[in-house]
Amino acid sequence: MKSLIRRVLNTEIGSPRADLGILVYRILLSLSLINTHGMKKLLDIQGTIEHIPDPLGLGGVFNTAMALLSNIVCPIFIILGLGTRLAILPVVGTTLLGFFVVHAADPWAVRDVPFMYSLAFGFLLYLGPGKYSLDDRLFNR
Structure with missing residues (x-):
């Protein structure tokens, strides 16, 4: 029972579970x-060009082009x-622009989405890609 509690409450950042979690x-x-x-x-590039803020x-x-880069290309990487x-x-950058500029006058319920994406990707920026990544394979071995 004690070992189960230790495994559940493990806070070691470099553990395999942490790397799997980051993946x-x-x-x-x-x-x-x-x-x-x-x-x-x-799927609607012309409509996007006409209506994008x-x-x-x-x-x-x-x-x-920047929206497609930050919403499709970069997430694939x-x-x-x-x-x-x-x-x-x-x-x-795109999500913060949406939060602070595009949706500046909108209610919090609208601003919440770019704010949460900014926090989530900002946290990943801080953590890095983890062990299960091409970055690790290419640059740390």
Whole structure:
């Protein structure tokens, strides 16, 4: 019983369970972003260009390209664990822009989504990709 309690309450960061948890977290978080926000933009690119917010005045085509980069391309790299921390930066940049600029006047219920994605990907930025990643295979062996 004592060993079971020790295993359940283990706080060792480098444990195999922690690395597996980071892998699952990376995959599910990225798939959520792709499925919820990326695919609808990809499947209707022309509609996205016409309706995407343009808070910085860069134009619909540029904003759509950046949205596709941060909602589809970067999450694929994050899932693979390839250039993970670099791939997270555009995602966090886009979600923070949504939180602070695009939805600044909206109620909290609307601002909550970009805020939660910013926190979730920011946490992954802090943790790194973990042992089960291409980054680990390529750069730590």
